[in-house]
Amino acid sequence: MRAGSLRVWLVLLPVIAITLVGIPLQWASVALGLPTRRTIPLLYHRIVLALVGVRVRVVGAPSPARPLLIVANHVSWLDIAVLGARLPLCFVAKAEVARWPGVGLLAKLQRTIFVDRTSRSATGKVAREMAARMNDGDPVVLFAEGTSSDGNRVLAFRSALIGAARQAMGEDGAGAAIQPLAIAYVGQNGLPLGRVGRPRVAWYGDMDLAPHLLEVLRRGAVDVELHFGTPLDGANRKAATQRAEQAARTMLAGALTGRARD
Template identity: 50%
Template sequence: MSVLRTASVVTILLSYTLLLMPIQTLAVRRNWRLAARIPCHWQRVAKRLIGLRVTIEGTPAKPPLLITANHISWLDITVLGSVLPLSFISKAEVQTWPILGTLARLQRTVFIDRTRRSQTASAASAIARRVGGGDVMVLFPEGTTGDGNRILPFRSALIGAAGVASGMETITVQPVAVTYVGMQGIPVGRADRPSIAWYGDMDFIAHFRNLVEHGAVDAVVSFGEPITFDQTTDRKKVAEECYQAVRRMDEEAKRGASRGGNRGRLFSPKQKPAKEATHTPAPGYPGGRREEIANRAS
């Protein structure tokens, strides 16, 4: 039954993508505003098919807007992309990935070669043009995906793109936290979160199949207090403020999900005495990688 569900989801998504692809390609080339709305519509369809349930806390600020968010999984793209029309800032190699690269280009992603410092300025200018033109852009300042249990410090270099855009006007930088809090209605704990995250050398197809088969993933998107950014703003200070805000919202979302108690455990083994406690990986996922961080679609 789970295999049939996965096949159905893939078939519907593929058919819908092929249907919308010519329209989106033309919209991108002609720079129509429709180019921002079609991906949002696609992500909302994907969200329902995959089984994502998204709760929104707070309110998105108005454009010109640069969002700084934590990064856990490829799921983040669908979670955030289903909330409002937006585009992402990603490392250059993503555009060469099968399937994901094509979808990223159709989402009007700005690709950055982080191995070449000389490209930072041109990347900042590209981001600035998009933000200044009214597009909502999402930056993952950690520079990588994590296991869902911790958030790495935010890098400030690309947040400086906001300063470039503010040569024309003051813009807004808004911290946003993405937190996966449940699966099949059951709160997830520290041992469970790496099963939802996509990091290390996890295979995308296997990860996608496992999540679709389990289904009903609950996510919380928390919008923090907007920060006004202009040419005089200290980007490093803004990066630290966003980092602390995202950490705080992430912890609040986790506490809120666990207040009712974990009445059942989808993945986690029963707690053992401290001296005997061990970590058992989730069925169908690689184990022993809870603290490993590796570059993914960021």
Template identity: 40%
Template sequence: MLALLLLVCLPPHLLSKLFGRSRWPPRFLGGCARICGARVSTAGTPVEPHCLLIVNHVSWLDILVMAGATGTRFVSKAEVRDQRLMGWLADQNDTLYIERQDRRGVHDQAASVAAALADDRPLALFPEGTTGDGVTLLQFRPALLAAVAPAPSGTTVRPVAIDYGAMRVAMGWSDGESGKANALRLLGRRGTFPVVVRLLDPLPPGEDRKAMARDARVAIEEALGSNIVPSAL
């Protein structure tokens, strides 16, 4: 079904690119989420243009869910670009690639994020840097938030909580499970499950990226409530 959806979406996508921007990649990714069983709803004010979304990270499904719900682009580690199929799909959605291990390039990375926010599509990043077990929020890395500390004029920063509810553990992807095993496990499960994308209030403007990361994490933890294990900041 995923392959069939790709075949259906590919011709209009390529045709749209001849005349400018294609709106098909988020539609395709949202359709993939539905095929995988996700029944996505949103809560909160719709995302506005020039918005940086700070999102908790549970599963690779997060990308499908977020793209379908908000039409967002993503900040991704550069290794994704080198994967033949995944890299090509990420390119079609205008993914921004970051060399996360290049600590000396933080300024350039922040500049790339700021430039991407000039586009009217939202841009999402996962500050935990990796997926988790579904019940614990990892520390939020503040480096890329330098692009919005302070935020460029007309730009907003919003935390987003992806809430899998009772399925949070089943959707989690933590250390010890290979990517292949995780994909087969999630694609092989039967039935559907609800996912709520909680679009939280924008963060107040500020110049302290560490404080911004902390505030985003607190907001997401509060939004997830009993679905997350409280942890030290």
């Protein structure tokens, strides 16, 4: 057996084992509304990152302000574990994810908020659910590009859910903090990824999940940086979206060129 294939199995088997143990525990926690519904995913993601060999460097910090909407770029399926290991939070994801075998169940147990992008009426419903989670103390993560990229750039942020979520908070969402975040994949096996190598870690376009997951595991340890920006003050949805997008783009550029500082 080749070293890469052996590594895949050494990672997959314990991940499957802890997943099978964690699913009933998290299901019960969510069903009963227990505090562990927030801590079990946190612990799970930390174990997964350790097994996969993902090393995370954090620049800045998640805002302690509540309600909190974290607006981020999106690069890979790894983003979920990388962010989920930092603090208890909820994600917003496209409705199709709920139907993916295995992944859909895990997303539901993470208390993910699903949005149907084919339905115009869905925006208001999702916004109200986002507002309810934020009012309950859960930061909500919105991948504002609406899709994932190759990791070398930040795509245009969409303003609809940002504005709708703030409006659903009441008083135009003036009490909700919006914090921009840049996720940057910078290295693998201790070596810089570079512009050419970074898309090998990124999961985007029409890539199939399973082959990409196995290839990432085979290649080895990944270095990722989370750059948390300054929370934005009150502004209309378009202005807030533009400012968050520009902040994420600036932070990503700094991370990928090595110019970012703690």
